[in-house]
Amino acid sequence: MTNQRTIITISLANVVFASLPFFLNTYWVDVLNSIGIYSILALSLNLIVGHAGLFNLGHAAFYAIGAYTAAILNTGYGIPILALLPACGFTAGVFAVLIARPIIHLRGDYLCIVTIGVGEIVRIALINDVFGVTGGANGIFGIARPSLFGFSVRSPQHFFYYIWTFAGITVCLFHLLENSRFGRALNYLREDEVAAEGSGVDTAHYKLAAFVVGAVWAGMAGNIYASKMTIISPESFTFWESVLMFAIVILGGSGSIPGMLLGAFLIVGLPELFREFANARMLVFGAAMIAMMIFRTQGILPAKQRRYSLPESSGEESGTG
């Protein structure tokens, strides 16, 4: 059966991937870590941009909120960083509710600029040491490494398994989420809002929900980032970060989970491969971005139609009741 085949292929791929740290040097492992974090971010943004069709170019704000929540609570109150994972998601989610609620009715590009604006406001607030807890431009340092049952995640190799386990869980959960009532509802409002509302879908609710779920995951990614770097500063949460995440979603193929992973490999990995070009590496990267978009206009791995296994007796006509 094809289904079994895919399962076998996927498991094999996972085993190969999991053994990578034994073959790669630390640098490449760390590149993979970076890719992992961006995969998580892209998966979360994919819900908002890819599925709900909401044009969000300020995702770094949620990422930042998560990272700063982790940093502040960890350095200030000594709460273990791993225990803060849900808290980071929670604060980012709450922030998303507060922000998204009034702006959710904006359409397309108006929403886009507002999200950019929110991203910038957050960054400026961090720089200006809002509430006196963000450390201003210096950021916050001395963030603890995660530790589980006395085992401390320290080296890039450790982080590889930590990050990619989280990414794997995210993939599984989001796969389920996509193939459910919730995922479909997001698609409806992406396709035609009036028709969605006219079919009984509470569009405002789902837009907000997309933002919240996306923000929660970005917040948790922020926690992971903070614990990996042990120092965070506003420089890590600029508009450029949002742009990168956005580019991953579109380039990978919006709405497609494998697309997000591949997109993260390309957007984060290519600049590393292009290190050979020294000063011209970003130039080459820019050109590559255009080229990839042109060759795969729908994204590299565009989303596939959902397939449903249909009930047997769908042939004969029956009632509506």
Added chain:
Amino acid sequence: MSLLSLKRLTKNFGGLTAVNNVSFDVEPGAIVGLIGPNGAGKTTVFNLITGIYAPDQGEILFAGKSLVRLRTHRIIAMGIARTFQTIRLFQNLTVLENVLAGCHCQMKGGVVASLLHTPLQRREERKAIVGAMSILSFVGLHREAQQVAKNLSYGNQRLLEIARALATRPKLLILDEPAGGMNEQETGRLVTLIRKMRDQGITILLIEHDMSLVMKVCEQIVVLEYGSKIAEGPPEAIKQDPRVIEAYLGTDSDW
């Protein structure tokens, strides 16, 4: 009690009164036609009923409850479904998914249930798909279930809109020019379908310019002109009504 009743409904757009003091009732189980010249305000009436516009004045009661200022999806959940004058499908989704949109308000699974695919959620999902497929067979689109909606022909797209509306389990179905762009044969099939839906207990309110269809299926007809109701009655009476003939039907008695 009437299923739907409009009371002195008025809607202005800038200086234009698109709907002017219109009242009429729809009885349960009836097939009611809403006709009138172009720009008479028929679609606007539908948009008022489904909450896309809010009326400037007047009251809309559905099964005794007021619909005024409710959000559209709430109104749908109360048991009113509609189709659109210009087709509004989810073009890039499959036919089945389009119908599942209609099932949406029958289902409960939220974010967490969706994330975890709880057994409850799975059962619900299963049920929705079965339901959606039976509705598709009902309108005759079950073979296209896994096709992308935009690949359907125009007539089938219209049917799909109806299927999506049916999936919300409406008590009242309102159709805005369902036969637009259909030929005689297809229109004939639509007539059968409309009757079949009524036999399932669904009340129907429709706008149509195809008089052969209207006169064939409607039991009651409301005529609008310049936003105001100018006549109401059974087809025979409407056909004879001089005002309607002058404003809308024309003298030629082809139908």
Added chain:
Amino acid sequence: MEQFFLQLTNGLAVGGIYALIALGYTMVYGVLKLINFAHSDLFTLGAYLGLTLLTSMALTDRLGPFWGTVLLAFMVMLLIAIVGALLDRVAYRPLRQSPRLSAVVSALGASIFLQNTVMLVYGARFQVYPQGILPSTAIRVMGLDIPMVRLIVLCTSTLMMLALFFFIQKTKTGTAIRAAAIDQGAARLMGIDVNRVILMVFLVGPALGGVAGLLVGLYYGQINFTMGWGYGLKAFTAAILGGIGNIPGAMVGGILLGVIEAMGAAYLSIAWKDAIAFCVLILILIFRPTGLLGERVAEKV
């Protein structure tokens, strides 16, 4: 009070530049529904090309500051227009039939590419315009010294905007541009050559951006290869504030944004200046979801 008027003229001048750049965003957006992120780098390129032409051809020495600058402006417009059209040909045209956001990513790539091209060609250091091309005097209005340059910047940008406005509203090509902006297929059925319209848009929009770059160079005297991002973001904000796709909107949005920023800096906090501007933007959009002069909404259900 003195502070108020100084800040006002200051805001107006900056706003004029934002508006000029915003026009390029809005025009391209109007027709292609594309946010041309590379526009900000065309602006930067305009500033750099202007500098090259200025120093290599000594136009202002030969023709005097006024005519020299005018000629210079035309040359910059021409060059940037060509680059704009090339950009469209290479990065956007292959994406005409694909989802809207794909072109946005291509635009981001183009932006990175252009920015780094400028860096590699001209170096990463600041470049400095020769001094004294624009008069450095101030004129006295009601007891206030208002620098001439500000007036010049404001007048130039206003003039260009008005010219564009009449072009779009009153000429046949302008009508064609507006029609193509709504429905390209239908526009072609009217006999409009849509490809020409798009070419037109990619000539005019970047040309205005290029001139804005030149103005910035002349006005501030200092340019660098990353300056596009900041201006671009502000100009894009301005375009949205006024209602994207709407030409008078871009002008109003630009000027307003300039003034809001100046006032925010003067009376609230300099460090929070941009945050204040974005807050005002968000507030405005909450109450006017399609911007100040937003597109006339005409979606009928």
Added chain:
Amino acid sequence: MALLEIAGLHVRYGNIEVLHGIDLRVGEGEIVSVLGANGAGKSTTLLSISGLVKASAGSIHLGETPIHKLPAHAIVKQGIAQVPEGRRVFGTLTVEENLSLGAFVRDEKGEVRQTLGWIYELFPILAERRRQLAGTLSGGEQQMLAIGRALMSRPRVLLLDEPSLGLAPLLVKAIFQTLKEINGKGVTMVLVEQNARAALKLAHRGYVMELGRIVLEDSSSALMENPEVQAAYLGGEKGR
């Protein structure tokens, strides 16, 4: 000599071919109607005449000129106007702006104004709404606008894709009457209609399409007598 001649036209969307070799001739001053079920390819045929979709094989000639290679805007200049399916009025422009766009290929201002006056006579409601945004017009009003807009270019050949769609019965009659008059002034027409009876009444000849092929071609009166056509397009019983 046919004014408009389509020979062996193949059209594909992506990798699906929807027209498999269409041959169609329209004489000068003729009204030809095209019938066919949904999805038969009628609209596609009209769009390829206007150059909005490109033929993968075959040719289209207007008189002596091969137009299948021309871009859409050049075809309009040749005198072919279309009332497209789904109206496609410019929603955020006013009624009058829409109409003047219809005359985009014409240069003489005075004559254009005259045509505009004529359109307003034909459709007085458009005159009433001349400053309203086209997108807020009712469905039928938009249809009138689309027809008026096509007429603004004073075409030699007018392609109509379901012009009666969504129009009130009185208006359908009026529009068919108008089309007849315009035809009387020498305008050649291709008419795609679901209202087959009205279409055949107006047209001189007709074609029937099925699944991307022409399956029948005859004079209108002959088609109306044809039992297959009667069953499929005219309704078994007495239709409209």
Added chain:
Amino acid sequence: DPVKIGLMGPMTGSWASEGQEMKQVLDLLCEELNAKGGLMGQKVAVVSEDDGGDPRTASLAAQRLATQGIAAVIGTYGSAVTEATQNIYNEAKIIQVANGSTAIRLTEKGLKYFFRTCPRDDEQAKVAAATIEKLGVKKLAILHDNSTYAKGLAEEAKGLLAGKKGLEIVFFDALTPKEQDYTAILTKMKAAGPDFVFFTGYYGEGGLLLKQKRQMNWNVPFMGGDATNNPDLVKIAGKEAAAGFYFLSPPLPKDLPTQEAKAFLAAFTKKYGNPPNSIYPVLAGDGFRVITHAIAETKSTDPEKLAKYLKTELKEFPGLTGKISFNDKGDRIGEVYKVYKVNAEGQFILEP
């Protein structure tokens, strides 16, 4: 095998001009060293990586350098960027000599292999405060740009000067870097009526401030931190506007009487056509020279030995920017900062 010295600097992004010049300096010094026979009989090679001026890219650059068998790494410029890499080098036991990261806390962590050739912010703040007092300032305005470095310096100086008799800080705020119009800020600052302005940001903004200040006919004297030490400042501001501007800086090579400095300046100008623009690349050069000197002296690339040598044995090494010794934390010892003033010709003149 050659002895590899890493260079981590911003080759792209906003600070690309610094990083690219850092590379120029190191390439030149490396050539000279190889011409003299290299180290321990081996050639020396510079391996450079781009940190993009951003912490995340920098951490990857550091991982990459760490796997390339380098004996030590020079860099980088920004403090937050350096901080993101400190642990990586430390864990990999690679000596890191930062050249532009002046934030105090970098050396307060007790990292064994971390050094810097630039002085710390508090050093500079001390000199700044002393200068301001000496000039008899009564109403002081302090302006920074919200960057780690500038804000740190501004706050240190504020701390040192607050409460001093006869001196009032009438203005303390930040501008947004990379903009071009600072008249709004100047107008606001002017309204506060300071008789002296201390600007702790970078030369690009500094030049514009001076220029726009002059356009407003405002004659208040300005002083800048060492980030304003760049000839481009004068170009941007114009000579008239820049005249009279004070700034703090480690001594420029041209003002050092030593042979090394003069020779370096000549060689650099010869190779690249202009003298170095910024002081930080020169400090990177000092890092390179210190490290290569230590390797030559200890005849080893063992980090333990090198670190020990640098901390305990290296004394008064004749650097390009003056004498270099390190304390136990890895900070450079000694009064490094000097006060400069721009003269009417736009030259930088060392204040007595």
